[in-house]
Amino acid sequence: MTDNAKPTQTQASADNPIVMIVDDDPSMRRALTNLFQSVGLRVEAFGSAAEIMEAKPPVVPSCLVLDIRLPGSSGLDLQADLAKANIHTPIIFITGHGDIPMTVRAMKSGAVDFLTKPVRDQDMLDAVQAAIERDRKRRDAEKTVSGVRSRFESLTERQRDVLSLVASGLMNKQVAAELGLAEITVKIYRGQIMRKMGAKSLADLVRMTEALGIRRTKGNLQT
Amino acid sequence: MTDNAKPTQTQASADNPIVMIVDDDPSMRRALTNLFQSVGLRVEAFGSAAEIMEAKPPVVPSCLVLDIRLPGSSGLDLQADLAKANIHTPIIFITGHGDIPMTVRAMKSGAVDFLTKPVRDQDMLDAVQAAIERDRKRRDAEKTVSGVRSRFESLTERQRDVLSLVASGLMNKQVAAELGLAEITVKIYRGQIMRKMGAKSLADLVRMTEALGIRRTKGNLQT
DNA sequence: GGGCGAGCTATACCTAGGTTTGTCCCGTAG
DNA sequence: CTACGGGACAAACCTAGGTATAGCTCGCCC
Structure with missing residues (x-):
């Protein structure tokens, strides 16, 4: 030994x-x-x-x-x-x-x-x-x-933008206004986000963003 | 001094x-x-x-x-x-x-x-x-x-039941089934909860329940 | 140059969420 | 007894969320 x-x-x-x-x-x-x-x-x-x-x-x-x-x-x-x-x-x-x-x-x-x-x-x-x-x-x-986190990494730039705004509680139309998009576009991204993140509900998604420490980055208005 | x-x-x-x-x-x-x-x-x-x-x-x-x-x-x-x-x-x-x-x-x-x-x-x-x-x-x-917490205390028993299920991501109809209620009743409670808790969105509400450490208490089925 | 993916949008359609008004039951405090 | 609050529900109505199908541009890679 x-x-x-x-x-x-x-x-x-x-x-x-x-x-x-x-x-x-x-x-x-x-x-x-x-x-x-x-x-x-x-x-x-x-x-x-x-x-x-x-x-x-x-x-x-x-x-x-x-x-x-x-x-x-x-x-x-x-x-x-x-x-x-x-x-x-x-x-x-x-x-x-x-x-x-x-x-x-x-x-x-x-x-x-x-x-x-x-x-x-x-x-x-x-x-x-x-x-x-x-x-x-x-x-x-x-x-x-x-x-x-790895699922989050798989999101595209735009999807992340939408995610952070959705998770902060904005309605689709508000997200759209904030990002200079049409509401329908936001809806579609939102669906993609839910699928990619494997979230079964908005509540799930919110908890995930909390765990990731994602905070609303205010002030990204587009002309 | x-x-x-x-x-x-x-x-x-x-x-x-x-x-x-x-x-x-x-x-x-x-x-x-x-x-x-x-x-x-x-x-x-x-x-x-x-x-x-x-x-x-x-x-x-x-x-x-x-x-x-x-x-x-x-x-x-x-x-x-x-x-x-x-x-x-x-x-x-x-x-x-x-x-x-x-x-x-x-x-x-x-x-x-x-x-x-x-x-x-x-x-x-x-x-x-x-x-x-x-x-x-x-x-x-x-x-x-x-x-x-104090806002949460102001909720009635039933409202808390609904809150915990809603925050865990269930749809209104699922909450209703779980508690043996009609969907409309859940909707009404849900509105009351949002007002009492001062939540401006579901995301807000979810974050509040996280802060309070409210976890889904599974298995409260009614006959 | 053709295929591909991301980004963006529109129309159409359906489901889920939410309020209002009104009704009924029950227990209890006055 | 009556008034009140909580709980439960219904009809009607409106808004928000979400999908499918389809079409567009742009940049990129082979």
Whole structure:
């Protein structure tokens, strides 16, 4: 049972959650790996920040367990790098001799928890559980929105114009006036929008625009 | 210029933000009061958790600056008490000898910041600024929703039934079938709903129900 | 140059949404 | 008892939403 830089494979099964460990201390990695495996979690262990940045982002609910002191960059730097790379895997920090400003910074940046060594097993498991639950929720929300977004991308320019005005509550004739179109044209676009977006009702469509954060861009009057 | 238990009055003007200080150390209260007043903030200083719980919740954007060690209950207890009392004024903690678990607990419970003594003036002012901004946003959102909510309360039972179904995207005839009504009845309720809710369009109405968190309560079929 | 898709419009036709007026039942507050 | 409000419905009428069919221009790609 080696546990150096290469990911430790565990429960290669279905799509159950993964815990990723980043710690330069092999004995710590081993201890954490054993702990998580004992409750049936998949584990991948890394020895440095660089290693995990090279790995591909996980596609299942997961979380990171990070020592705040890491060779090269600190855990906080890694947190910032991941955020910049738009990777939002929840992070649990562990520290031997962290201070309060560090803790505050980590928590403000969205860390799930910040545990001090020696870490009680149960505390760690609780934190991981909470982190994975958070990631699961985030992924669900993400998945829903991304489906809607890709359908939105498939709309033509004009259809988007009409969509934003319709979703803001204007009648077809008002949309037509606003865009310098005939009412019939708006109706036809509207039908196309409903089909492309897969909306079964106006209410559906409104909710989709809410999820996409589409706001009425006032003032696009045509001569 | 005394600054004991009674609120220190400052800039009794309009509705600019209030900073509330809770610290049992008079010299600390005085120093903080001076600091905040120097940048034009209104200040109210208290000597204990009990005192501030008796005071009425502020009606303008505000924040709390709390020493984690307080006579009687700790700052964390006060934070919990305020949450239980449904008071969501943002909190900034200051501590002389806090530890990391304490910090984590405070931040998890929504504290804006957690500063260690000696506190740099600029850090404190930055934290207060952020806290007040957060409170302002929360209040704005709250105000909007509470208006909608009170209008919703004014609806009759039946109107609410119809509202939830209409907002979920059903056609009038489907709503009628679901509730065992005639279509015309649904139309009439629908009009009443639009008027009472002050919605100018169905899109408006849908957004209101979203804000209220109204979800389709499936399965209310009548014989 | 012909086919294609987007954009735009018109006519015709149908369905869905919405108001007005009026009627009836029921329970309850005065 | 009467007045009132909520709930339910009908007929009549009007507006808004939506589809089908058809026709036009423009730019683009092969």
